[in-house]
Amino acid sequence: MRIVGPLILTLALAAVAWVGTQYAGLYAVFGIVIPYLALASFVGGFVFRLVKWGKSAVPFRIPTTCGQQKSLPWVKQNKIENPSSFAGVVGRMLLEVLVFRSLFRNTKTEKQGEALGVGSAKWLWLGALVFHWSMLIIVLRHLRFFLEPVPGAIMALEGADAFFQIGLPALYLTDLLIVSALTFLFVRRVVIPRVRYLSLPNDFFPLFLLLGVVIAGIAMRYFFRVDIEGVKEVAMGLVTLHPVVVAGIGPIFYVHLFLASVLIGYFPWSKLMHAGGIVLSPTRNQANDSRAVRHVNPWNPDLPVHTYAEYEDEFKDKLVKAGLPLDAE
Numbered sequence: 001m002r003i004v005g006p007l008i009l010t011l012a013l014a015a016v017a018w019v020g021t022q023y024a025g026l027y028a029v030f031g032i033v034i035p036y037l038a039l040a041s042f043v044g045g046f047v048f049r050l051v052k053w054g055k056s057a058v059p060f061r062i063p064t065t066c067g068q069q070k071s072l073p074w075v076k077q078n079k080i081e082n083p084s085s086f087a088g089v090v091g092r093m094l095l096e097v098l099v100f101r102s103l104f105r106n107t108k109t110e111k112q113g114e115a116l117g118v119g120s121a122k123w124l125w126l127g128a129l130v131f132h133w134s135m136l137i138i139v140l141r142h143l144r145f146f147l148e149p150v151p152g153a154i155m156a157l158e159g160a161d162a163f164f165q166i167g168l169p170a171l172y173l174t175d176l177l178i179v180s181a182l183t184f185l186f187v188r189r190v191v192i193p194r195v196r197y198l199s200l201p202n203d204f205f206p207l208f209l210l211l212g213v214v215i216a217g218i219a220m221r222y223f224f225r226v227d228i229e230g231v232k233e234v235a236m237g238l239v240t241l242h243p244v245v246v247a248g249i250g251p252i253f254y255v256h257l258f259l260a261s262v263l264i265g266y267f268p269w270s271k272l273m274h275a276g277g278i279v280l281s282p283t284r285n286q287a288n289d290s291r292a293v294r295h296v297n298p299w300n301p302d303l304p305v306h307t308y309a310e311y312e313d314e315f316k317d318k319l320v321k322a323g324l325p326l327d328a329e
Contacts, residue, residue, distance in 0.1 A: 006205035010212050017258035022251040030254045031234055032243040038265035045268025053280045059297045061290045064283040084289045100129055131181035134174040145235035175218050182211050206272055209263045216256035224252040
C-alpha cells in the first residue's frame, strides 16, 4: 500500500478533474478556485514553515564541514568545504543549491566477501540533478503563458530546449529528461531493498504527482487537441487577478492544471519543502569559526558568579591559618 495507495490517489485526482470538466462543466472550480487555493496554501505554508524554522533554537555553531579548517597561517584552508567567512558560506551554499555538491560526494557501503567496501554512488546525484534542472527549465518555459509580451530570454530558452526539432510539434529535451529522471528515482526506491524499507507513502505521492503533471503536459502537447490561445487567456487571467472561464480548451488541460495545483498546494507541507529549508539549515548556513570567535548562547540566564576574590575574602582567616598564600597580599 505504500506504493499502490499514492498511485491510486494520483489517478483518482486526475479522474476527478477529467470528469468534473468534461461531464460536470466545473471549469470555474478547476480553472479558477482550485489554482487560487493552491497558491494561497503554497504562499501561506511556505512563510509559515520558514518562520517556524527561523525561530528554532540554534545555540551552537554546528556546520557540517569536511576539509581543512582555518587554523595556523601556514596550513592551507579549504575555504569552500570548511568556510570561516560569510563569502565562503555563500559559495558553499551556491554549490549545494546549484550542483548538489554534498550529494555528489555520496558513497555507498556494500559487503564485499567478508569485508565492507565503500564505493561511488553518483547515479542518485545525476538523477536528482537532471530532474531539478529539467524542472527549472520547464517552469521558466511556462512563463510564456503568464507574461505578455513574452521576454526574449524565455523564447530563446524554449528554442534551445527544442533544439533537436524532432517532429511537429517540436520535442522538448527536458520532457524526455524529466520523465527519465523521475522514473529512475521511483525505480530506485522500489528496487534497492534498504531504500524501499525506508520509503513511505509521502515519498511516493510527490513522485506520482510530478509524473502525473509531466505526463498530462506531454499528452496535452502531443496527443490531445488543446486550444493554446485559450490556455494563454486562462493563465493571463489568473496572474492578473481577472480570471476567466474559456470553454473548449479540453479536459486534459484541466487535469494538468489540477494536478499541478495539488502539487503546489501540497509543496510546503511535504518533504519537497527541503527546497526552501536548505537556506535555513544550521549545518549549511554557518561559518566554522568557533575557534576564532567566542559564541555565547544569547538566552542563557544571568547566574550569580562567585569570583575567586570573593571566595578568598570569605575564607581569608582559614586560608591564612592553613598557610596558603593570598592574592590580596
